[in-house]
Amino acid sequence: MCxxxxxxxxxxxxxxxxAYAGCGxxxxxxxxxSNDFPALQAVAAGAEACAGGGVEVSKNQTTEHRDLQVAAxxxxxxxxxxxxxxxSSIVPLLxxxxxxxLDDLVAKHGGDLQKHQLITIDGKIxxxxxxxxxxxxxxxxxxxEQAGVAAPTTYEDVLAAAEAIRAAGIMKHPFALxxxxxxxxxxxxxxxxxxxxxxxxxxxxxxxxxxNEHGVATLNMLKDLVxxxxxxxxxxxxxxxxxxxxxxxxxxATMWGSRGGAILDDEGSSEAVTSTTVLSGAPTWGGGSxxxxxxxxxxxxxxxxxxxxxxxATFVAMLNGISTEMxxxxxxxxxxxxxxxxxxxxxxxxxxxxxxxxEPYPMLPFMGPLHTALGNELSDFLxxxxxxxxxxxxxxxxxxxxxxEKGFLN
Amino acid sequence: MKHRSFFWFILPSLAAMLLFIALPIVSVFxxxxxxxxxxxxxxxxxxxxxxxxxxxxxxVEATQAMVEKAPLGRxxxxxxxxxxxxxxxxxxxxxxxxxxxLGDFAGKVMNLPFYKALLFTLAYTFIVTPLVIxxxxxxxxxxxxxxKMLKGPTIFFSLxxxxxxxxxxxxxxxxxxxxxxxxxxxxxxxxxxPDLSLKASPTLTWITLFVYGVWHSxxxxxxxxxxxxxxxxxxxxxxAMIDGATRWQRLRYVVVPYMTPLVTFxxxxxxxxxxxxxxxxxxxxxxxxxxxxxxxIYNDLRGQDxxxxxxxxxxxxxxxxxxxxxxxxxxxxxxREFNRKAV
Numbered sequence: 214m215c216x217x218x219x220x221x222x223x224x225x226x227x228x229x230x231x232a233y234a235g236c237g238x239x240x241x242x243x244x245x246x247s248n249d250f251p252a253l254q255a256v257a258a259g260a261e262a263c264a265g266g267g268v269e270v271s272k273n274q275t276t277e278h279r280d281l282q283v284a285a286x287x288x289x290x291x292x293x294x295x296x297x298x299x300x301s302s303i304v305p306l307l308x309x310x311x312x313x314x315l316d317d318l319v320a321k322h323g324g325d326l327q328k329h330q331l332i333t334i335d336g337k338i339x340x341x342x343x344x345x346x347x348x349x350x351x352x353x354x355x356x357x358e359q360a361g362v363a364a365p366t367t368y369e370d371v372l373a374a375a376e377a378i379r380a381a382g383i384m385k386h387p388f389a390l391x392x393x394x395x396x397x398x399x400x401x402x403x404x405x406x407x408x409x410x411x412x413x414x415x416x417x418x419x420x421x422x423x424x425n426e427h428g429v430a431t432l433n434m435l436k437d438l439v440x441x442x443x444x445x446x447x448x449x450x451x452x453x454x455x456x457x458x459x460x461x462x463x464x465x466a467t468m469w470g471s472r473g474g475a476i477l478d479d480e481g482s483s484e485a486v487t488s489t490t491v492l493s494g495a496p497t498w499g500g501g502s503x504x505x506x507x508x509x510x511x512x513x514x515x516x517x518x519x520x521x522x523x524x525x526a527t528f529v530a531m532l533n534g535i536s537t538e539m540x541x542x543x544x545x546x547x548x549x550x551x552x553x554x555x556x557x558x559x560x561x562x563x564x565x566x567x568x569x570x571x572e573p574y575p576m577l578p579f580m581g582p583l584h585t586a587l588g589n590e591l592s593d594f595l596x597x598x599x600x601x602x603x604x605x606x607x608x609x610x611x612x613x614x615x616x617x618e619k620g621f622l623n
Numbered sequence: 624m625k626h627r628s629f630f631w632f633i634l635p636s637l638a639a640m641l642l643f644i645a646l647p648i649v650s651v652f653x654x655x656x657x658x659x660x661x662x663x664x665x666x667x668x669x670x671x672x673x674x675x676x677x678x679x680x681x682x683v684e685a686t687q688a689m690v691e692k693a694p695l696g697r698x699x700x701x702x703x704x705x706x707x708x709x710x711x712x713x714x715x716x717x718x719x720x721x722x723x724x725l726g727d728f729a730g731k732v733m734n735l736p737f738y739k740a741l742l743f744t745l746a747y748t749f750i751v752t753p754l755v756i757x758x759x760x761x762x763x764x765x766x767x768x769x770x771k772m773l774k775g776p777t778i779f780f781s782l783x784x785x786x787x788x789x790x791x792x793x794x795x796x797x798x799x800x801x802x803x804x805x806x807x808x809x810x811x812x813x814x815x816x817p818d819l820s821l822k823a824s825p826t827l828t829w830i831t832l833f834v835y836g837v838w839h840s841x842x843x844x845x846x847x848x849x850x851x852x853x854x855x856x857x858x859x860x861x862x863a864m865i866d867g868a869t870r871w872q873r874l875r876y877v878v879v880p881y882m883t884p885l886v887t888f889x890x891x892x893x894x895x896x897x898x899x900x901x902x903x904x905x906x907x908x909x910x911x912x913x914x915x916x917x918x919x920i921y922n923d924l925r926g927q928d929x930x931x932x933x934x935x936x937x938x939x940x941x942x943x944x945x946x947x948x949x950x951x952x953x954x955x956x957x958x959r960e961f962n963r964k965a966v
Contacts, residue, residue: 279928300671305928308662310683333670334680342672385817394911395926417666417679444823445802448908460803510672550672573671578662578681581927589736589922592911596825599734607734610714614707618933620659620697 236533240267241526246282247297249274250471252344252547253511256297259534268526278302286311291516294527299511300574301581303332303340308578312339312514318528325537330550332512334576342512343535344547346471347571348391348404349506349562350496355489356383356464364491368408368434368498368505371465375441378464387464388441389457392595393450399588400507401467405431407572408498408505419579419621421612424605432594432601434498439595447592461486467495470563474545477559492558494565506566507574510550579621586611648943655703655936657696660689696933703937708919710941711735737938740914741945746829747915748897748949751836755893756886758837759844764874766845767852778849785842793906796835797822825912832913835903840896844889851885852878887957894949899942916942 245260247253257272264270273293275281279302285292286306296306306312314337319326323341332340350371352364360381362374371388378387391397406413411427414420423431439446443457455472457463459482468476473492476482495506513531515524533539537553544555548563556564574580586608594604616622663685669678690696705712714735722728732738766777784792799806800821811819821827855878863873901917904910910918916938923935 280925302928308681308683308686308929310687329672331670332672333668333675335665335667335669345672393908395922414679417664419664419679443802444818444820446823447911448822450908508672573676575678576669576671577679578664581929582931585922585927588926589910593734596911603734610707611736615931615934617706618658618703618931619929620662621664623661 236263236268236529238263238266238268238526238529241269241520241522242294243268243270243523243527243530244293245270245272245274245295245297245531246278246285246293247272247274247513248278248511249276251474252471252543253297255539255543255546256343256531256534259536259539260530263526263530263533268530270530282306283309283311286516286518289518290520290523291518294516294519294523295513295531296516297511297513298340299346299509300576301509301584303512303514304576304578304581306514307334307339311517313517313524314338315341315515315528318515318525322525322529322532325532325552327550327552330512332510340512340514341531341535342510342550344511344549344551345563345567346469346509346511346548347506347563347566348400348467348469348495349504349566350465350493351458351463351468351473351476351562352465352491352493353463353486353489354491355485356387359383360464364493365465366493366496368405368438368496371496372437372441374465375438379441384462384464386441386443386462388438388466389443389446389449389454389463390438390467391449391451391454391469392435392439392442392446393453394447394592395588396584397450397588398447398591398595399584399586401435402431402587402591403574403584404467404495404507405435405498405505407507408496408501408503410501410503413575413583414577414579419616421583421609421616423583424602424609428605429601430499432591432604435591436595436597436601447595456481458482458490459486470548470560470566473559473562474547492562492565494562494569495571502570504566504569504571506571508567508571509574511547579616579619582615582619582621583608583612586615651936651939653695654932655940656698656700656933658699658703658933659696660686660693661697662686699933703933704941707735708934709737709937711737736914736919737916737941740916740919743829743913744898744900744915744945747833747836747900748894750833751840751897752890752893754833754837755840755844756889758841759889760848760882762841762845763848763852764878766849778846781845782842784838785840787839789839789902790906792839793835793903796831796838797907800831822908828907828909828912832900832903832907832909835907836897836900839903840893844893847885847889848882851882855881887953891950891953894953895946898946898949916945 243260243263245257247257253274257274261270261272282296282302283305286296287309298306316338319331319338326341330342331338332342350365356378357364357374360374360377360383362377365371365374375388378384390401392401406423406427409427409431413423415422451469451472454466454468455476458466458476461483476490477487479487495504497504515527535551537551540549540551540554545557545559548556548560590607590611591604593599594601613622663682664679665682666677667680669676704710707714715732718728718731722731733742762781766774766781769777798804801807802811802820807821811817821831859877860873863877899917900915901921904913904915904918920935920938923931923938
């Protein structure tokens with residue numbers, strides 16, 4: 214009798230595991246391509262839990278994902294059934310028509326998704342967002358107190374505070390942002406320019422519109438800020454600024470929100486730094502009301518060139534990856550957009566930035582060439598080798614040449 | 624060797640070269656003549672976590688239809704070659720007509736990405752190549768004079784810079800020259816200048832890259848010269864010694880002339896390699912102050928979410944032309960010497 218019960222219980226347990234293992238699916242192949250950082254590893258692990266019972270789950274998590282995705286999804290059948298993308302990296306997939314609309318799948322399985330997770334383009338749901346990111350201000354409350362300045366809310370305040378810190382002899386280079394020549398520097402210009410509220414392109418065209426007084430003001434603000442940075446600033450990427458912060462060499466910095474968790478944890482830094490680090494919203498500047506930052510989301514898309522069965526399996530597996538349980542287990546790994554998320558200390562900055570009217574990073578087909586042109590042409594100005602007008606003219610010329618080659622301009 | 628047997632000997636490598644080198648070059652050349660189709664833009668409404676907005680996007684169907692008709696894109700002839708991001712004929716002409724003096728003209732031309740990269744590439748090639756040859760010879764002579772027991776370990780350690788992957792080697796040095804790194808901090812103390820930064824100023828960045836280039840390539844020329852030194856005829860050396868030649872004279876009049884073919888060989892290899900300088904620029908995050916032709920190609924292909932294949936193909940072709948021009952004098956010389964010997 215007792216033995217029977219045990220056997221029955223064992224069989225039930227087996228049944229329920231296999232049902233759970235397949236996430237209620239009868240079969241299909243799930244192949245994930247994504248960037249590689251802890252939050253996405255947690256998502257992929259959740260999707261992998263659906264493996265079994267005819268469902269296969271494999272993943273390729275690499276920082277080179279952007280360079281793989283177009284070629285991999287162009288193949289038929291596609292190498293990956295889902296590509297995890299951000300606002301900028303979804304653009305080439307849209308331009309080449311490589312991802313499918315998700316409306317049917319959302320209607321069938323997406324009961325737990327929140328409205329703001331649905332990335333809708335031309336009326337069709339093309340991606341499911343699950344986390345957000347933005348650059349915002351980090352500051353050290355103890356050093357600001359020592360210099361006798363209040364917490365800055367504008368970049369003019371940041372400049373004044375940096376000057377006060379320098380004048381008090383506390384630090385010579387109290388401020389930093391990610392100004393490494395290339396993508397990082399381009400991102401800083403775009404963030405700062407967003408604070409002016411001016412458009413980057415002439416409406417309805419691919420003609421760039423930054424070569425004006427807003428562009429000049431943006432450049433001058435960046436130059437004023439880097440005057441308080443270490444002279445190595447043109448080599449500063451996220452890893453460099455995070456290391457400087459954790460070493461206690463900075464009093465204020467504009468860094469990615471996604472670094473908040475790593476900065477506040479007990480690794481790589483001292484108690485004196487982590488206990489006084491405050492994550493606050495992105496500053497405004499020049500009397501504007503829009504914070505000088507851009508909002509980014511990360512989400513998943515489903516490839517077009519795969520069978521409907523695989524697409525459904527992938528969608529269900531990825532939903533399992535972004536489940537409320539996953540969020541509760543990894544609450545501080547990211548700023549999640551998922552139901553059940555309780556924003557912690559590391560999310561303060563991004564939350565504040567998002568709630569104060571920051572614009573999302575422009576999801577425009579010709580944003581990539583402009584970003585590259587900005588990243589490559591601005592370092593001469595920041596080094597004092599050319600005027601702001603010349604730098605902007607260079608950006609415009611470099612962008613126009615690339616955009617012509619891509620067919621956006623004639 | 625008969626021409627016929629020579630042909631059969633070389634056929635496999637000839638076929639491989641044709642398939643994997645010549646044909647891809649033809650393909651790259653063809654790609655450099657095309658630009659992408661005109662993208663059909665439409666204004667649509669996009670929604671995301673942060674609200675809805677009117678935005679411009681590509682009409683995928685209309686654009687795909689054009690791509691299917693002509694997959695290579697629009698024929699552009701040599702248009703990409705002369706645009707601003709490459710040879711920039713129009714911009715150079717405008718700079719010439721508007722410039723006040725040669726200095727102003729040079730400044731304006733050096734503001735164009737291709738010429739800026741070309742300047743660094745040439746400077747790197749012409750500074751690093753001779754230094755690599757000289758240093759390699761010096762190390763080879765030094766090692767050759769060592770007692771036998773020490774030779775093995777010394778050769779091994781001298782080869783290390785070449786064994787280390789270029790990107791890793793440059794990254795390690797990049798961290799060492801950081802203001803908090805061992806070299807950077809020592810230099811600051813040595814020169815008593817707390818603001819000294821090898822990464823910030825263009826001149827110091829260039830010098831750092833040159834030093835790295837010499838450090839990385841010297842082992843190659845060292846090992847070639849060292850092998851050459853083993854074959855220097857003993858009797859000529861002894862005859863020179865009996866004639867009372869000093870160590871320096873023996874080096875100058877026996878060893879160096881004997882090694883000339885090796886110098887030509889190393890020069891050819893180094894000119895080609897150094898003209899394609901790339902890894903140290905990425906490793907040292909030096910693109911603000913120094914870019915090279917190879918770096919431009921990389922930037923076109925990997926610098927953004929979308930790739931500029933035509934542009935990258937054009938820079939590749941221009942690099943090949945550049946290598947050909949650089950090698951011509953050396954090759955001509957070798958050819959003449961070969962003919963003289965044949966007679």
